[in-house]
Amino acid sequence: MANFRSAGRRHFLCASLGLGGALLSPRVLGKSLPELLPSAGARRVLIVGGGWGGLSAARRLRLLAPQLDVVLIEREAAFRSLPLSNKWLVGRTDDALPPQDYARTAQAFGYRVIRAEVTAIDREQRRVHTAQETLGYDWLILAAGIDYDYAPWLGDDARAIEATRRLYPAGFMADELDALKRKLAAFKGGELLMTVPPGPSRCPSAPYERAVMIAWWLKTRGIKGRLVLVDAGGGMQRFNRIFAERYRDQVLHLTHAAVKSLDPFRKVLVTEFDELKFDDAIIIAPQQANALVRQAGLSEPAANGKPGAWAAFDPLHLHAIGDERVFLIGDLLGRVSPLFGPYPKSAHLACHLGRIAAAEIAARAQGKPPPPQLPESVCHVYTDAEPMEMLRIDASYRRRGDGLIAQTVRQHEDPQPRGEDVQWARSLHAEMLAF
Numbered sequence: 155m156a157n158f159r160s161a162g163r164r165h166f167l168c169a170s171l172g173l174g175g176a177l178l179s180p181r182v183l184g185k186s187l188p189e190l191l192p193s194a195g196a197r198r199v200l201i202v203g204g205g206w207g208g209l210s211a212a213r214r215l216r217l218l219a220p221q222l223d224v225v226l227i228e229r230e231a232a233f234r235s236l237p238l239s240n241k242w243l244v245g246r247t248d249d250a251l252p253p254q255d256y257a258r259t260a261q262a263f264g265y266r267v268i269r270a271e272v273t274a275i276d277r278e279q280r281r282v283h284t285a286q287e288t289l290g291y292d293w294l295i296l297a298a299g300i301d302y303d304y305a306p307w308l309g310d311d312a313r314a315i316e317a318t319r320r321l322y323p324a325g326f327m328a329d330e331l332d333a334l335k336r337k338l339a340a341f342k343g344g345e346l347l348m349t350v351p352p353g354p355s356r357c358p359s360a361p362y363e364r365a366v367m368i369a370w371w372l373k374t375r376g377i378k379g380r381l382v383l384v385d386a387g388g389g390m391q392r393f394n395r396i397f398a399e400r401y402r403d404q405v406l407h408l409t410h411a412a413v414k415s416l417d418p419f420r421k422v423l424v425t426e427f428d429e430l431k432f433d434d435a436i437i438i439a440p441q442q443a444n445a446l447v448r449q450a451g452l453s454e455p456a457a458n459g460k461p462g463a464w465a466a467f468d469p470l471h472l473h474a475i476g477d478e479r480v481f482l483i484g485d486l487l488g489r490v491s492p493l494f495g496p497y498p499k500s501a502h503l504a505c506h507l508g509r510i511a512a513a514e515i516a517a518r519a520q521g522k523p524p525p526p527q528l529p530e531s532v533c534h535v536y537t538d539a540e541p542m543e544m545l546r547i548d549a550s551y552r553r554r555g556d557g558l559i560a561q562t563v564r565q566h567e568d569p570q571p572r573g574e575d576v577q578w579a580r581s582l583h584a585e586m587l588a589f
């Protein structure tokens with residue numbers, strides 16, 4: 155039921171796409187709605203989205219700029235972690251990170267949190283709208299993450315989109331995790347299909363890590379089933395080898411298989427080469443920035459003149475192009491540099507961007523020049539479940555002499571991991587969530 159409701163909410167937001175990214179008029183935005191939180195006198199930073207980026211920005215702003223009024227708006231009651239979720243889905247970890255109550259965190263750190271779904275941003279009036287109220291800001295941090303883009307596979311068929319989200323949850327948004335875990339627990343055999351979408355997408359190695367976990371789980375439980383991995387790309391070399399050598403009976407990996415269409419009712423997925431019938435599925439759809447990016451006119455321009463899929467932003471200071479009152483952080487960001495494209499869509503990086511946006515706003519509030527900072531990314535990926543094997547992918551950034559941002563990526567193989575990923579998650583959670 156919870157998933158059904160959120161699918162409906164997202165569909166409403168997606169409906170604003172038809173506006174072509176232009177700002178909604180104040181009348182349409184509901185200018186006459188009551189002000190939810192009257193100003194406390196202090197200048198206000200409003201943060202939309204309490205994921206890794208938004209929570210980290212809120213915490214850091216409290217430390218750097220105690221004179222500012224910090225308000226976080228989040229539609230869920232509790233934070234949940236996607237990192238570590240693949241192990242948790244198949245019961246391979248005792249270190250499940252339980253949901254963390256936003257109200258408790260906000261109280262511990264001294265900012266305010268409002269549980270509400272933001273429906274529109276009015277940059278002209280510097281106001282944010284929910285269904286019932288409006289809220290003014292001096293600075294806005296948009297940290298609302300991603301949305302799925304089902305259009306390439308399902309067109310604009312709202313019934314098919316709703317059914318796909320409800321019946322075949324991807325587990326790429328935190329509110330889908332419980333439904334996905336129940337699905338796996340109920341799987342008794344047959345063809346379980348999982349799609350790997352074309353990029354850019356959230357944590358691109360996560361579908362392969364999940365495939366290994368599911369393969370191990372099918373094998374060790376003796377389930378007469380197979381994971382059919384329908385991959386838009388060529389896979390990751392290391393995982394391709396592991397699927398072929400260790401999980402030949404459990405994984406059929408179809409590479410360069412672009413999805414043409416999906417029928418969630420007949421359980422058929424059509425690629426350029428095959429028509430695949432499935433018994434159950436995990437549909438990870440193509441991704442785009444949260445719909446608020448398009449509604450607020452913050453998208454990158456696309457070649458066809460329509461708004462692009464991701465947010466345009468100043469790569470050095472993180473503010474919107476032409477609007478230094480709005481900062482953009484986390485997975486919703488588009489291209490950073492012509493040298494490598496977007497930042498990796500990782501929690502670690504979203505957290506760092508939250509800290510940087512907080513430092514930018516704190517400096518501006520004090521009339522000082524913002525400190526130049528670039529983020530870093532760390533990602534722990536399990537490449538096998540028993541014995542556990544791990545890959546750590548680090549990315550660092552520097553500014554070249556010509557002003558462009560350059561990326562360096564390093565991979566470390568760890569054949570005997572000792573819970574480094576859990577330590578990593580716990581230290582960031584301690585910073586963001588006060589536990």
Ligand SMILES: Cc1cc2nc3c(=O)[nH]c(=O)nc-3n(C[C@H](O)[C@H](O)[C@H](O)COP(=O)(O)OP(=O)(O)OC[C@H]3O[C@@H](n4cnc5c(N)ncnc54)[C@H](O)[C@@H]3O)c2cc1C
Pocket residue numbers: 202203204205206207208227228229230236237238239240270271272273297298299300325326327356357360444446483484485486499500501502503504532533534535
């Ligand atoms: C399976 C999996 C494994 C992963 N493993 C790793 C890993 O090991 N390491 C790593 O670094 N990263 C990992 N990631 C990636 C990581 O989860 C994301 O990069 C991270 O969540 C991005 O943070 P964010 O703040 O941009 O978005 P999110 O964390 O998605 O936060 C966005 C928040 O905005 C809220 N929101 C959205 N719209 C609205 C609205 N209209 N009104 C109010 N609130 C709204 C949402 O409810 C959500 O809480 C993994 C991802 C997946 C799917």
